[in-house]
Amino acid sequence: MEKLLDALLLGRAKFHELPMTGRVVLSQLPLNITLLLVLLIVLMVDAPVAATAGFLWGQAAAAALLLACLAVPWDRLPYGSFLVIPLLDFIPVGILRPSAGDTLGGLGLLAVFPVMWIAGSGLWPKAGLAAGTAATLAVVWWPLFSTGAPSPKQLVSQLLVPIMMFAIGVAVSVMTRSGMAQQRQVEDLLARSELRQEMLDTVLDAVDVGVVVIDADGNDLLMNRRQRELHAAALPYGTQDAPEQRLLVLDPETGALVDPERRPARRAIDGETFSHEVYILGEGPDARTVSASARPLRGPQGSRAGSVLVFSDITEILEAVKAKDSFLGSMSHEFRTPLTSIRGYAELLMDDDGLPAYARADLQIMERNARHLQQMVDDVLAAATGTAAQTLRSPLDLAELAAHAAQSAERDAASRSIRLVADAGGPLPVMGDRTAVVRVLDNLISNALKYSGSGATVTVTARDEDGMAVAEVADQGIGMSEEDVSKAFVRFHRSDAARRSGIPGVGLGLALAHDVAREHGGTLECRSVLGEGSVFTLRLPLSVAA
Template sequence: MEKVLDVMMLGRVRFHELTMRGRVVLSQLPFNVTLLLVCLIAAIADPSVFTDVGFVMSQGLALVLLGVCFALPWDRLAYGLFLIIPVLDFAPIGILHYSNEDSLRGLGLLAVFPIMWLAGSGYRPRIMVPVGGVAALLIVWVPLFVDGTATPHTLAAELLVPFMLFTIGLGTSVMTLSAMAQQDRVEELLRRSETRERLLDTVLETVDVGVLVLDAEGQNAFMNPKQRQLYVAAIPDGVPTDKEEELLIFREDSDVPVPPGERVLGRALAGETVEHEVFRLGRGAEARMVSISARGFDDAAGERAGTVLASADVTDVVAAVHARDKFLAAMSHEFRTPLTNILGFAELLQDDSTLSTAAKSDLQIMMRNAHHLSHMVEDILAASLTGAEAAAIRLPLDLAELVRQAGDSSGREAAGRAITLSVSTDGPLPILGDRTGLVRVLDNLVSNALKYSPSGTTITLTSAEDGPWAVCTVRDEGLGIPPEDLKRVFTRFQRSDAAVRSGIPGTGLGLALAKEVAEQHDGELDCTSEVGVGSVFTLRLPLRTARSRRTAEV
C-alpha cells in the first residue's frame, strides 16, 4: 500500500514496479476517489440523494469492486482477467447516472475512468476500446429505453458524450501502444547493452593485455587483472602507492626512472596519443618489459570522456630478440675470421706465376664465392645490430662524393659483366650521416642493379639537389619487380619469385637494411619498377643546411 501511495504522490516508485495487485488497486482508486467527491458535492447540493436507493447502491457496488481489487491474488490469475473490474465499473456508473442525473449533472462522464483503464491496459485494444465505447453509449441509452422515451431524436441527442469518451479511449490506446513499443525497444537495447557489457568484461578479464580506463578527471574507472599484475611489478619495495611518479618505470636500456612528464599516463591525460612505446617496470628478475599504447575517447556528445591505456607484456619477446641478435652477431663474427683468411691467401696465390691457367680460373671462382659469402655475413651482422650498437655518429659528408666512390668501387665488376655503369653528380651535396652505413646502402643498391641486369645494359647512378633533399637514384635495365613483390621489396628476407627462379644469390636483407639506414638518417628510400624494363631506387637524405634550419626552428 505504501508503494501505491508513493506512485500517487509522484514519488520514487513507478507504476510498472508495483505488483499486479498494486497496479489493479491503483487503476481503480481514481474512480472510487471521484465517487467520494460526488458524495461531498451531493451533501452540499442535494442531501436527499443519500436516501435514493440507486445512489446508495452505486456507491456500495463501487466499494465492493475496490475490495475485490484488494482481495484477489491477481499475480496468480491469468493476465487480462483484471479487466473485468473496469467492465463491471460501468454498472455503478449506469445506476448512478439513471437515478441521479437530474440532481447531479455530468455523472455519465465517470465512464472515462473504466474506458481509460480498458484502453490503457494495452491488452487486445481492438476489443477493449470498442467495448468501452459501447458501454458508455449504453449508460445513456438504456435509461431512455427504460423510461420509454427512446426516439431517434432523443437517442441522437445523447451521442456526443459517448463518442467523446470513445475518442478518449482510442487516443489513450494509441499512446499506450506507442509507449509499450518504446518500452520494449528500450528493454531490448538494455538487454543488448548488458550482454555487450558482460562480453566486454569477459574479454577484458581474459585477454593477456593490461587495460586501464581513466575517467575525464583522471580517476581509475577500470583495471583488469593483467594490468594489476603489471602494476605490482612497478611498485617500489612492494608497498602499494597511488602516486604515478613513485612507480618504477624505466626506458628499455636505462636504470634511471622516466621523468613524470615523459610517462605515458601523464602524456595521455594531456591529450597525447601514444603508440607501442616500450618501458621496463620494476627492477631485477621480477621486472617486466611492456609495450604501452594510450589514447583518449569521447562520449556521445563529443566531449572528452576518459583515457584508455593498453599494456602488452613483451618481456619474453624482447628477451628472444636480444638472444637472436647476440646469436647472429656471434655467428657472423665467427664466419668473418675464416673468410678473411680465405680471401687473403687467395689473393696471395693469384700472384704465384707457377699456377696453371685452370688453377687460376678455379681460384677466381673460389674468390668470387668467398666475396659473396662475405657480403652475406656483412648483411647478417648489420641486421643483428640493435640498440646502442646501431647508433651511428653523424659526421659531415658529401653524398655526391659517396656516389662517385660507389661507382668507382663497382666499375670493375660492371666491366666484367659487360654492363655500362654511368655516374653523374651535380655538385656537392653536404649531409650529416654515418659513412659506414651510407656506403653500405649505396654499395647494396649498385650491387643489386648489377645482379639483376643482363649484359649489354646500362646502370645509371646519379645524385642531385632537390629542395631540402640530397637525392641519389640508381636506375637499371634489368628484370624489373612485379607489382605484388614491389610492396614487400623492403621486407627482411623477402625475395621476388623471379629472383629465386633465376638462381641469383641473395639473403633478402640488403634492401631492408638500406631502408632502415635511410630512415635512421631522417631520409627515405623508395622504388619504382616495371617488369622487363627495369627498376629505379631513389634515396633521399636531408641536406645539412636544411637539417640545421629545422633544428634551429625547433
C-alpha cells in the same frame, strides 16, 4: 502491500513493477476515492440523501469491488481477467446516479473511470470500447426505463454522456496502443543495445591488447580484462589499487618516471593523438613494455567526449628481438674467423706462379664465394648489433672512395664479362665514417654486378649536386617492379626478380646502406624498371670545407 503503499505515498515504485494485485487495486482506487468525496459532499449538502437505500447500496457495491481487487489472486488467473472489475464498476455508478442526482448532478461522468481502465488496458480495444460505451448508455438510460417507457426525446437527451465516454475511450485507446508500440520499440532497442554491449565486452575481453575509454575529465568509462592486468603491473609495490597519476609509467630509454604531462593518459585527456609510443609499466621482473596509441572520442554533435587508449604488450617481442640479435651476432662472429682463413689461404695459393690455370680458376671461384659469404656475414652482424653507421667521423672524399670501390670491383666485373665504367669527377669532401661509407659503395657496386648479365655495363659516377655529394651506381640488370622499389630498403626483403634469379642474398645490404645514409644526414634513393635495370643514388652533405 509495501510496494503498493510506496507507489501511492512516495511514488518511488513504478506501476509496471507492481504485482498484478497491486496494479488492479491502483486502477480501482480513483473511483473509490471519488465516491468517498461524493459521500462527504452529500453529507454536507443534503445528509438525508446519504441514508437512502440507493446511495448506500452504490457505496457498498464500490467498496465490495475494491475488496475483491485485494482478495482475488489475479496473478494466478489468465491475464485480462481483471477487466471484469471495471465492467462491474458501472453497477455502483448506475445505482448512485439516480439516488443522488437531484443533490449532486453529473454523477454519470463517474463512468469515465471504468471506461479509461478498459481502454487503457490495451486488450481487445474494439470490444472494450463497445462494452464501455454500452455500459455508460445503460447507466444513463436505466433510470428512464425503471420509471416507465421513456419518450425518444428523453432517450436522446441522455446521449451526451455516452458520446463523451466513447470519445474518451477512443482517445485513451489510441494513446495506449501508441504507447505500447513505442514501448515495444524501446524494449527492442534496449535488447539490441544490451546485446551490442555484451558483444563489445566479450570482444574487448577476448583481444590481447589493453583498451581503456576515458571521458574528457579522465574518468574511466570502459576497461577490458587485458588493460586491468596492465594496470595491476603498473601499481606501486605493496598497493592493491591506485589512481592513474600514481601508476609507475617509465621512460624505456632512461628508466625514469615519465613527466606527468607526458603520460599517455594525460596526453589523451589533452586531446592528443599518438601511435605506438613505447612505455614501461611497473618495475622489476613483472614490468611490462607496452606500445600505446590514443584516438579522440567524438560525441553525437562532433564535440570531444573523451579518448580511447590502446596498449599493446610488446615485452615478449622485444625479448625475442634481443635474443635473435644476440644469436645472429654470435653466429656471425663464429663464421668470420673460418671465412677469413679460407680467403687468406686462397689468396696465398693464387700467388703461386706454378699453379695450374684450372686450379687458379677454381681458387678464384672459391675466393669470390668466400668473399660474398663474408659480406653476408658482415651485413647480418651489422644488423644484429645495430652498428650500420659508427659515430666516429673524419674528412672523406666521396669521389675518391667511389673511384676506389669501382677499381676494387674490376676483377669481379671482368670475371662476369661486365663492363665497369667509373666517372668520379672532382673532389667531394664529406664528413663520415670511412668504413661505413665504403661498405655502402661496395654493396651498391656488388649488387649491380650480381644482378647484371654478361655484356652489360655498370656505371659509377660521383658529382656535386645542389650542395650534396652524390655517388650513383647504374646497371642494366634485371631491375625491380614499383612495389619492390618501395620495399627496397626493408630488412630481409628481396625482390621477386632476385628470388627467381637464384642469386644468393639475405636482403640486408640495401637496408644497412640506407641506415648509413640516414645516419650521415643524407639519403639513399632507388629508381628501377623491371627488366631494364636500376639506379641507386647516395647523397651526403658536403662538408664546410667544400
